[in-house]
Amino acid sequence: MKRLIPYPTPVGDVTFKVTGAQLDGRALDLSMVSQQDRVVALHMAGREKWREARLEIQAQIPDIELANGPWTEVVCVAVLTERATNSRTVVRLRPWSGSWGGTAVVPRGAFRARLDLTLSVVATVGGVAGRVVATAQDSWLVDLTARVPVRQRELDINEMDFRDGPHEWLRPFRDAPWLVETSGDMPTIHLNTGFEGVTELLGAGSDPTERAVGRLLATQIATDAWTAMFHSAVSDLEVDGDGVPQWPSGWRDWVLRSMLPDILPELSPADGLLEIHGRRSESSGWHELQPLIQYAASRRAHIAKNLGTVIRVLGRSGRESTG
Structure with missing residues (x-):
């Protein structure tokens, strides 16, 4: 349902991104700031004890429209929130070189695990100050603790011994280091603590x-x-009376919209969904899509970048041991 606002709002889009991050004054590798997934993975820094993180934020708002419309005292703010601690931090951004920018400070002691980073435009409208006139459609996730770089809102991670744990259905998989379960309302990665070293x-x-x-x-x-x-x-797609597949809800919608542009880049999301459903239901061309699905999954997981890092680190380690 679209929320009705009893005052004028701008038509133009509001977008923002995190352009960099620091941990206790040290710049994080850009691989920890995923523009694709809109995630800042602070846990990947490998630094368990830290005091403060700083996030560099850049935003684009419809400045010309706001300047010529009924809005005055326009302010752009970034908002960090966490449900677990009921914490909220508001950062005012400043206009700079055609955009708005600023730094959000994340004190480690104020937050526990996962923060939502959103952006709003606030202005005076009709003589009333502090009205939210626009918000960014997409938010960012600031991840403090998780070990697997996947957005945690749509994924649950469970660490358990498959052999001796309480879930009997996992025992036949006792030799597997992990298992992905997608049967529930939220997909789950089960990490086998009984598999040494994982x-x-x-x-x-x-x-x-x-x-x-x-x-x-x-x-x-x-x-x-x-x-x-x-x-x-x-496999869970529903179809209408004409056999046209319908967009699912929840995490399934998120997964399909995220991966279809990499699997069928020449098609729109709607046409891509129709093509995927047709190939799977008719078993025609479905096998040819498997390498593309694997490619799309590896892109989302940033496997090429991390493999390159391993190769460089091992190469450097080898040179040091023989030097």
């Missing part, structure tokens, strides 16, 4: 080689998760 590598901190291998392991898990979620979303 959780240790995912939590590797100080050693550069172990940290790089841990990132590669995390991206492989994420690739498997994306692949499994995509197949589950396609």
Whole structure:
């Protein structure tokens, strides 16, 4: 349902992105700031004890429209919130070189796990100050703790011993390091704590080689998760009376809209959904799509970037050992 606002609002879009991040004054690698997934993965820095993170934010708002309309005292703000701690931080951005920018400070002691980063435009309208006249459609996620770089709103991560844990259905998979389950309302990655070395590598901190291998392991898990979620979303599609597939809700909608542009880039999302459904239901051309699905999943998990990091770290380590 579209919310009715009893005052004029601008037509133009409001967008923003995180352009960089620092942890205790040290710049984070850009691989920890995913423009594709709109996630800042602070946990991937491998620094367990830190005091403060700083996020550089850049926003675009319809400045010309706002300047010529009934809005005055226009302010652009970034808002950090976390449900678990009921914490909220508001950062005022400043106009700069055709955009708006600023720095959001994240004190470690004020937050627990996952923060939502949103953006709003506030102005005086009809003599009333402080009215929200526009918001960015897409938010960012600031992830403090999770070990697997996948957006946590649509994914649950469960660490459990498959052999001796409380879930009997996992025991036949006791030799698997992880398992992706997509049957519930929220997909789950089960990490097998009984598989030696998995959780240790995912939590590797100080050693550069172990940290790089841990990132590669995390991206492989994420690739498997994306692949499994995509197949589950396609298999659960509902059709209307004319046999046209309908967009699902929840995480299935998110997965399909995220991956279809990489699988069928020449088609619009709606046409891509129709093509995917037709190929799967008619078993014609479905197998030819599997490499594209795998490619799309690996892109979402950033496996190429992390594999490159492992190769460089191992190469440097090899040179040091023989030098």
